[in-house]
Amino acid sequence: MSVTDHKIFELGDFAFAGGTVPNARLAYQTYGELADDKSNAILFPTWFAGTHIHNEWLIGPGKALDTTRYFVIAPNLFGNGLSSSPSNTPAPYDRARFPNVTILDNVTAQHRLITEHFGITRLPLVIGASMGAAQTYQWAVSYPDMVERMASITGSSHTSPHNKVFLDGLRYALTADAAFADGDYPEPPRIGLRAFARVLAGWALSQAFYWERVYEKVGFATLDDFLTNLWEPIFATADANDLLAQIWTWKHADIGLTPGFDGDTEAALAAITAKAVALPALKDLYFPPEDEAWAVGHMRDAKLIVVPGIWGHLTGGGSDPEGAAFIDNALRELLAR
Structure with a gap:
């Protein structure tokens, strides 16, 4: 698929952290077919400066997110130029006047897409890499009754000082x-x-x-x-x-800021009920394995699996064939649990 091949979910007047934008839009793409009982949906949000096409390395027949079995929904991050962004929003909310957006804002909009448009009430898996991982954590905290499994790839539950x-x-x-x-x-x-x-x-x-x-x-x-x-x-x-x-969204990511947790990231991690796997890359300079080891230590049912290799953060984007195969296999094991 091309970057221009996507669908739009109209949000209407949508309240972001920095202010309300009229006629806000969430761009997304789907892969596979939704089962009659709507039990096979996987949510796979995008990362920084990426679009749904950057998720396709894990999607398709014979891959971990097998489209002969699963219905994969890939919503685009606000600010990426497809969903509502400074570059595509009319004045007076265009350019630098576009309001600040949080990870929670993204997840709130995605929840509306999942429930209002598709009528889905349960997700076998929420998965994301980098900023997509931040959204994955937020989903597991905000909607624990919906998320059965979660996979964080080269990401974290909150943005570290470094x-x-x-x-x-x-x-x-x-x-x-x-x-x-x-x-x-x-x-x-x-x-x-x-x-x-x-x-x-x-x-x-x-x-x-x-x-x-x-x-x-x-x-x-x-x-x-x-x-x-x-x-x-x-x-x-x-x-x-x-x-x-x-x-701005990346810098302010922290599931501890979810309403009800008063900034306590550890408490938010402890509230996650999904079966979880954290897949940091061995030499990631953004999100080193130590960060995810700390998060897993505060979660109920989580496993840390460090992805080997020297591709650093790009390990989580399919650039390294060996790393991609390792992640694909780990996801198959998670889906089999």
């Missing part, structure tokens, strides 16, 4: 470009977007990835070739305000 430092680096790379013009740029802030891509390249992959020159093994002659011809083009056409909106 992760926030990284996110501020991305934010300043974009906004330091004079062309950014406080978010009202007539042309994209290209220098800022290039800097953004370079910062991200240093964090998304591990030191070992670069030390072993894996970029050469995947077809790039030099390190600069890898950065210039892979990383920079990825974000060259991205909307800076969209990226900043998603950064």
